[in-house]
Amino acid sequence: MPALIVIGSQWGDEGKGKLIDILSAGSDFVVRYQGGANAGHTLKVEGEQIIVHLVPSAVFHSQVKCLISGGVVLDLEGLYEEIKYLKQSGKLKNDNQLLISDSATLLLDLHKQLDQAREKRAEKNKIGTTGKGIGPAYESRASRKALLFSDLFEEDTILLNKLKDQFQETQYLIKHFYKSEAISIQKIFEKIKSYRETLKPYRSSDMSFLLSQALEQNKKVLFEGAQGTLLDLYHGTYPYVTSSSTLAGGVFSSCGLGFSTPPKVLAVSKAYSTRVGKGPFLTECLENSSSGQILQKEGQEFGATTGRKRRCGWLDLPALKYAIRLNSASSLALMKLDVLSALKEIKVCVAYKIESKVIESFPVSFKNFNKIKAIYKSFPSWDEDLSVVRAKKDLPQTALNYINFISAELKIPVDIISVGPSRSQTLILKELF
Numbered sequence: 001m002p003a004l005i006v007i008g009s010q011w012g013d014e015g016k017g018k019l020i021d022i023l024s025a026g027s028d029f030v031v032r033y034q035g036g037a038n039a040g041h042t043l044k045v046e047g048e049q050i051i052v053h054l055v056p057s058a059v060f061h062s063q064v065k066c067l068i069s070g071g072v073v074l075d076l077e078g079l080y081e082e083i084k085y086l087k088q089s090g091k092l093k094n095d096n097q098l099l100i101s102d103s104a105t106l107l108l109d110l111h112k113q114l115d116q117a118r119e120k121r122a123e124k125n126k127i128g129t130t131g132k133g134i135g136p137a138y139e140s141r142a143s144r145k146a147l148l149f150s151d152l153f154e155e156d157t158i159l160l161n162k163l164k165d166q167f168q169e170t171q172y173l174i175k176h177f178y179k180s181e182a183i184s185i186q187k188i189f190e191k192i193k194s195y196r197e198t199l200k201p202y203r204s205s206d207m208s209f210l211l212s213q214a215l216e217q218n219k220k221v222l223f224e225g226a227q228g229t230l231l232d233l234y235h236g237t238y239p240y241v242t243s244s245s246t247l248a249g250g251v252f253s254s255c256g257l258g259f260s261t262p263p264k265v266l267a268v269s270k271a272y273s274t275r276v277g278k279g280p281f282l283t284e285c286l287e288n289s290s291s292g293q294i295l296q297k298e299g300q301e302f303g304a305t306t307g308r309k310r311r312c313g314w315l316d317l318p319a320l321k322y323a324i325r326l327n328s329a330s331s332l333a334l335m336k337l338d339v340l341s342a343l344k345e346i347k348v349c350v351a352y353k354i355e356s357k358v359i360e361s362f363p364v365s366f367k368n369f370n371k372i373k374a375i376y377k378s379f380p381s382w383d384e385d386l387s388v389v390r391a392k393k394d395l396p397q398t399a400l401n402y403i404n405f406i407s408a409e410l411k412i413p414v415d416i417i418s419v420g421p422s423r424s425q426t427l428i429l430k431e432l433f
């Protein structure tokens with residue numbers, strides 16, 4: 001089957017970008033299918049580091065077509081700046097390397113302002129969003145007021161009227177309910193008009209058709225998930241989630257594809273857990289605990305989009321089992337194993353306890369999550385520096401025991417092990433594509 005979906009199985013930032021860069025080498029198309037510039041995917045190639053937010057993580061491969069599907073909320077300013085930056089650094093040399101669906105939703109300044117105003121007002125009840133306007137942009141789409149990428153290329157009067165129709169209500173909310181400054185519609189109009197020329201070459205009028213043809217011709221298509229399973233709008237730790245469907249199933253609706261044979265799914269997980277923003281995190285190591293501090297420091301756990309410190313904790317196996325089930329994942333990539341070298345003892349959550357009752361499945365309701373305690377199994381760590389390991393046989397036995405335990409518990413093969421941010425620090429145990 002020529003399609004592979006790569007999804008985050010935790011709360012995002014698992015290292016999806018690094019793997020997409022590697023897997024892109026053998027693919028024809030790489031598709032971002034949901035989310036927006038809340039994503040930050042880091043690519044490190046021969047000492048050069050790039051973080052992409054909207055453009056798929058295949059920019060180091062000039063033969064690959066990067067696609068942004070209709071399920072994405074398109075921060076026009078962010079996209080314009082990202083393309084400019086990528087071009088300056090020698091990527092996207094040919095316009096035909098990038099295609100953007102005409103039906104992607106436009107995310108504009110007023111969406112960002114509304115997102116930020118809500119978070120500010122919520123005080124203690126913040127979600128901890130990235131402030132990139134994701135929630136408000138998906139609301140616009142659901143309310144059928146949103147402008148689509150195709151609308152950007154309408155005549156001026158039509159575009160301006162559509163902007164007024166979409167945003168007068170939002171402006172009222174920002175000014176009168178949130179008592180904040182709202183950017184003028186005229187200003188947004190002038191700004192986005194200036195992006196037309198740069199963005200026009202990337203228009204794709206029917207991406208669903210293009211992709212279905214590509215798959216029929218056995219072209220290799222990689223679907224690049226953003227965020228992670230536990231941030232899914234319907235199946236994540238609601239309301240501390242993002243506003244899109246982050247699961248592998250999101251590909252079907254966002255791209256308009258009905259696969260006759262389901263694609264393979266690669267679930268990406270760190271060898272521990274992190275989360276940015278608020279919400280339940282049952283295996284969190286408190287910030288002042290030594291293990292939490294080591295994971296944060298050694299893993300350089302800072303958000304790639306907002307720079308916020310990531311909360312750190314132990315691997316949560318019931319949560320991973322839940323993610324594997326929701327995505328029908330067939331393989332696991334275990335990332336950042338090198339970071340665990342800095343610890344003496346590694347813990348893995350195998351079940352939870354609510355008062356005296358033991359539960360083995362991930363709790364889908366978080367109303368009383370303060371009463372849920374993780375039950376751990378402990379593993380000794382290792383002294384070796386894993387970042388120099390290039391073959392599985394060279395991993396210390398203690399690290400192999402950890403990996404084998406995870407694989408056996410999850411009933412899924414660990415097909416990729418990552419021991420550093422660069423391409424060469426990746427042990428690919430099975431060709432997935």
Ligand code: GDP
Binds near residue numbers: 044303
């Ligand atoms: P994404 O959002 O899933 O693409 O992940 P991010 O790019 O937000 O965060 C992953 C971070 O971990 C990036 O800084 C990567 O360069 C880095 N990284 C990826 N794999 C490894 C690894 O195996 N070891 C270490 N130490 N860092 C890694």
Ligand code: IMO
Binds near residue numbers: 014039127130241304
């Ligand atoms: P990548 O693709 C980690 C989190 C935010 C917040 C919640 C809602 O790099 O893995 P939003 O701005 O989407 O409304 O915020 O989701 N979040 C992410 N956390 N990685 C991401 O993307 C994220 N995108 C959103 O921190 O908790």
Ligand code: MG
Binds near residue numbers: 039040042304305
């Ligand atoms: Mg990220």
